[in-house]
Amino acid sequence: MTGILTARPVPARSKAFDLLLAGGLSMTFGFLAVAQTGLGGVLAFGMLVPLIWRRTHPELVFFGVSAIAVLQWLAGIHLMAGNIGLLVALYAISVYGDHRFSRIALIVGGLGVLMATSRYYNGGDWKQQITMMGALGAVVFGVWAIGERRRTRGLYVAQLEERAAQLERDRDREAKLAVSNERTRIAREIHDVVAHGLSIMIVQADGGLYAADQSPEQAKKALATIGDTGRASLTEMRKMLGLLKQDEQPELDPNQPRPQPGVSSLPELIDNVRDAGLTVDYQVTGEPRDLPALLGLTAYRIVQEGLTNTLKHAGPGARTCVQLDFGREMLTVVVTDDGRGAGVAPSSDPGHGLVGMRQRASISGGTVSAGPKAGGGYEVIAKLPYHLPTGGEQ
Template structure:
């Protein structure tokens, strides 16, 4: 805001009003000045005609009217109806001009009062001169003050409107950001579900194909595991995809808890992986405690992703261990294997799984370190504090 009220015709009604005002005052000014000799009519026209543009060019109109008034003073022409134009232009520049222009116009107006009294009341006694000086000064200041108050009020209203518009833009931006974050979360969930499910299905399919001739019962068991895993993954993925249907789904309540897996579901997850043929040791250290839903979900997904990577990269005969340690201030999750996954992980591409684990841990205020072990194999260590960072949401 520069302190300038936008000077323009906002409607045909404003334009018509200015036309009637300028035309009417000019007509009556010329009529009343016809009895005066010489330049009276021209001077009235010079002070009243420009009023048509008082909104769009307040400073220029005030300068023209003031210059015409000085010409009147130099010519010795008495005060007349056309001098009303000075008050109208003073009001206009106070409303539509900036602060500097408005105050300068007030000073010019007060100088005009002194000039008028010194020219037209020289024969009066000092009391009458003082009275006229006070009356004209009060009139000029009153007109200016009314215009200044209107300008200030218009600026205040404009600032309120701008603030309301900014708040609305901020609300829309936050809403879009929340939707984007929610979609990112759902995409991460879908990746974890699909990657884990497909890894188990691939391992079972390979094992079933190998045992189809030698051990039909083992092949049937592998096919059953593939079917159960596929159905479970499909069911969970359908639930997540349902959240993306904005047109048919009601707006999500951020305060409403969503049913998500946690550390209590880890034994079931590990059992499914064991059924896929991977040897997994599961151990819990420390005293288990109730965890926030977000922290439990983060720990579950990290273990799930770690086991998925082991299935994909560790190779046959690999052994895996999952350790949960309930410390004093944080939960430590360790997933290790003794396979050949370190060679597969040496690529420059960290993969979506590792990036997802680090993002989850970061949201929970924790960290994830992953890489080859010194004695061979691969290791994932996640440290997740119990106290979630301020603003952390599921």
């Protein structure tokens, strides 16, 4: 609850209006009250001048004006034109004041009606007195009710404005979150491209260096593979980095979506890895089916990351097997090798590759498990349901 001594913020235009209102009422009804009641009319100015602060301190203004009205009643001064200040103050507290003080003000107004009729309208019969009491009570209650209605409407408008502002904040927050998610996805894509391409280039460079003296032709082939892999990786990375330049990125044609690799691209990926010197067995079981773009991309990247890890950790002479099982409810992707990866001491940091695989699988509603397999080697198993979870990325 706002304290009655605390000034409420009021626009400068409203302050100017209140100054003109109080000044106009004082000049009109104040001097009229002086003419009606003589020196007692000075009290009228005490009821009208405080209206300058009717918005900033509505409670103080109302109870101050009411106190002056009580002095008028005690002095026996008849009702005068300056009493209009009571109604203006009552309206102000019902609109701008605290709700509980507004209720008290209505009670004070009702007591004022009883006091006025008992003092100023006690000469006639009881019917006339009741009629006058009802008329004054209707005026007081009507002024208060109009103020309450305006307060309620103002609160409703303020709630609508706050709701609209909250919706705008939510929209901006969701837009920023979408941008953040997209940048995270692009970062994963860049990691996959760079890590896979560099792994192949390193293996080819090592092989070319070893064969440079004994088999120049093999060394030339390795150098050619390094160049092709580097150019392909650089081209794909440039495409993805271009997405980060959103201010310069033209609006994409919805009829020409950006192509993404999928399960159909796996044979080409495996051929590139074979050219790097890794023995890869590719097996497909079950009845192949068309997959959603996200699911196909997820399967492709998991295989790519699994082969990259094999190139980096399995050691020379390792054999790798990639298996795709098109089951009834889900696609199962298995990448295994028989190298020395199982003997490598586990790290407290699982690496961006494994984290990326798990994130991709979770977005598609699937799971990924990775670790050493019995008998040696390493194994990655991903289970990807065909139907995306509700609200998943499309």
